Amino acid sequence: MPRPVPLGEAIAAHVHDGDTVALEGFTHLIPFAAAHEIARQGRRHLTLVRMTPDLVYDQLIGLGVADELVFSYGGNPGVGSLHRFRDAVERHWPHRLVVHEHSHAGLANAYVAGAARLPFAVLRGYRGTDLEEQRDIVGRVTCPFTGEELAAVKAVNPDVAVIHAQLADRDGNVMLWGITGVQREAVLAAQQAIVTVEEVVDEFPERTGAVVLPNWVLSAVCVVPGGAWPSYAAGYSVRDNDFYQQWDAVSRDREAFLAWARENGLPTTEEVGAHV
Amino acid sequence: MPRPVPLGEAIAAHVHDGDTVALEGFTHLIPFAAAHEIARQGRRHLTLVRMTPDLVYDQLIGLGVADELVFSYGGNPGVGSLHRFRDAVERHWPHRLVVHEHSHAGLANAYVAGAARLPFAVLRGYRGTDLEEQRDIVGRVTCPFTGEELAAVKAVNPDVAVIHAQLADRDGNVMLWGITGVQREAVLAAQQAIVTVEEVVDEFPERTGAVVLPNWVLSAVCVVPGGAWPSYAAGYSVRDNDFYQQWDAVSRDREAFLAWARENGLPTTEEVGAHV
Amino acid sequence: MSDSWESADMMNVAAARELHDGDVCLVGVGPPNLAANLARRTHAPACRLVYESGAIDARPRRLPLSIGDDDLAATATAVVSVPEMFNYWVGAGRIDVGFLGAAQIDRFGNLNTTVIGDHDNPRTRLPGAGGAPEIAASAGRVIVIVKQSPRTFVEQVDFVSSVGYGPTGRERRARGAGPTLVITDHGVLEPDPDTNELTLTRLHPGVTVEQARQATGWALKVADSIKQVDPPTAAELTALRRLRNREPVDA
């Protein structure tokens, strides 16, 4: 269904309990609205994949949506900790969160391998770090030509990728520009892809550095202006840096967090039930 | 020297006898002018790398510039054979040409590995083909996670890459668009990179799909309008399909070829001397 | 408009008919280019043309002369780099149909586009593999378009550039189904469901089984119930002629 569909329909159709879901967007174009819809629908037991969990996963983790997290940098950029993430890892609230941890280069290449439908990718890096002890996702390969040993990462192939973009055209093709992060790879690595966009246009403008995704690799396109708030969509909005600052206080305290969830109609674990 | 320099200077400074040189451009933006300058300066014993040798390498091979060729498809697209290439391989005229042969996917990934300064790249493909018998450039690796055996290609790292682009800016940054092929990877895989451009502008326009290369990965930028003729530069020229047709007759016959070389001031092997 | 047509026309028309609306088709130079664009101008206007030069959903207004024509980039939904094309699109298995040609083909659909004779000292140096090995391995279905002759349909190919079903027909271990159709100027061959041996299953109008046998360098297997291919329609021949004349699509 590449033509615009309501976001609720897209999430209901494609995101299921227990799925591996990647919501991508590197600081820019983070699909917050789609994340909140996933939470609103009470999805549980997700494995969440994202290079930078950021506030979007801090919220989902606090709400009890995720059982596992695949990531490479879990901070509130420029502010400090992700407190819901820390609470889940350090004190198992609302439940234990299992982490699978990469470097940026590692997770980016795991998506690259996934997009190419290769089982692994080769990179420099990891060597000598304790990240290598996660042998189910970080391994080694030997170059058949030089004998050099290099790091290998297992491919990531999410069930669903969700991204936010600036534009769709009438055929449901999608265009994003600015910092495009790893979104192309996340979409192509996934079995299903959902895209929220700022608006639909007749024709795409020229944009250096833009990523264009043809409609036939997308499962659903939803028109959600402002769907990246409090992150931003270049050309449409600016990052709400105040919200990122304020989140530190909200997320630091379980009660403050639960109040925020109630205010935003986002059900918590007690409301959804831990087992579904 | 990123500021515009004369093409002759750039070739003299950076392309040496015996070098491995990649002139890239996939049908589009083929750096013919730079190739002719290499021939004009009498370079010899080059290992030429290019996915599609096309007329540009048919000419260099006929002129005796190359000892070896790394490639993946050696035809005159839409017309037929590359007769100078065939004559060199089949009848060793003007001398024997050693070939190292990839598929497109293989050579593209060899550049990718080269650009990342990795010793090899992994890909699907090659399995079961006789191309695998070239074990110095095609190997196998086993996925450390799944046990699956995959093809590996040895990285390509040319001494020099040469490309043609539409634009440079006043700082010597370069922009190309349209079919951009493997040029980004060829430039980044090489030790030195020379770019000929159609023109210099104050500011780059917005162009979806453009590749922008910062001046600090380039050794020289030369202003050579029409430098891709008889191939084309999108937005500046169209492909001279007639020349591609006519080349079939010129190249089919050694005498006709030598006459063409003389007319164009391109020295042949006898004129340069086989050993330099 | 004339109803006269040649065996090469029939080959191109038959190939075009195998493309369906919505199919993602990887298009190479030569007959594949003609067949894919013919399909798009006749029964399958919504088939998606992908060129290994990087053009995705190209809608060429005239028949492109090469796979790197500007018209392909200018009309495409997206243009990607060649490495991305092969890694994320072809190798990842996003191509439904790959059209391939060959200088030699054997009874198990293995293809040679590299050399006649020895690789190091070839009698005839052919263009080489290009994008074919990965298309042969990864496309959902591979359709080979090739004129039938004993020189081309050989007992053993001199060089395996692209794998069909392997030396004995049982070695294929790739993602896609392999060469599901070989369309020639004589008819259509399909792999036997058990042995993968290419079997003549359809004949073009005016061609006999005996002619097809004579044009094959091995003892050609013929299906029990061989089908007749419908001759080209007037619409198909008109579209084909216009493509060959490089008339723009809206002329």
Place this chain on the structure above:
Amino acid sequence: MSDSWESADMMNVAAARELHDGDVCLVGVGPPNLAANLARRTHAPACRLVYESGAIDARPRRLPLSIGDDDLAATATAVVSVPEMFNYWVGAGRIDVGFLGAAQIDRFGNLNTTVIGDHDNPRTRLPGAGGAPEIAASAGRVIVIVKQSPRTFVEQVDFVSSVGYGPTGRERRARGAGPTLVITDHGVLEPDPDTNELTLTRLHPGVTVEQARQATGWALKVADSIKQVDPPTAAELTALRRLRNREPVDA
């Protein structure tokens, strides 16, 4: 304008001074971001800022609050994807200087940004590795910027997120030179040429060797001829204050 400054200012100024015109610098969040932009606004206007978000030659007009600010993309010569950034730029060794921070550092420059305590059941969960392991491995020089305290300068890091010179100082087998400088609020440490043990080689104004020793969780090696760092100049302090106030560059 005041001449008063704090030890954190000195740390940032000292870090900025290590960047030279023309250096390609990979900039992360926090102090590295401040130091790199300070260098660009003072003595090294032509140093090249690369952000792991994909911005190459970014010229931010105000201090970016994150490494993904629109201003970085809008002012960059080129913006590339994150995989391309790590594969073709960072991993390929195109970065001259990488600035890194750390929650823990040991005497051989190994860095922890992952956990305090056990990885599976950490006492404190830190953000994680991010881009640091590959920057640590591949940048020509690595400059660590970190405040000195016994909690941070530890005998053994709880988790090796990024490799300096390895557990005994002799295990480094990476492309770049490793942590050539550790800049703290007390002074500057450099690896011993023979053993790679971090050695205090420079002191910030007003800091004593004894204070530096007290702020270090191991028996700190001190260079025979320790140098004094010049205090921040008025120009440096002004630029630093303007950056912190997020004043635009041309204001």
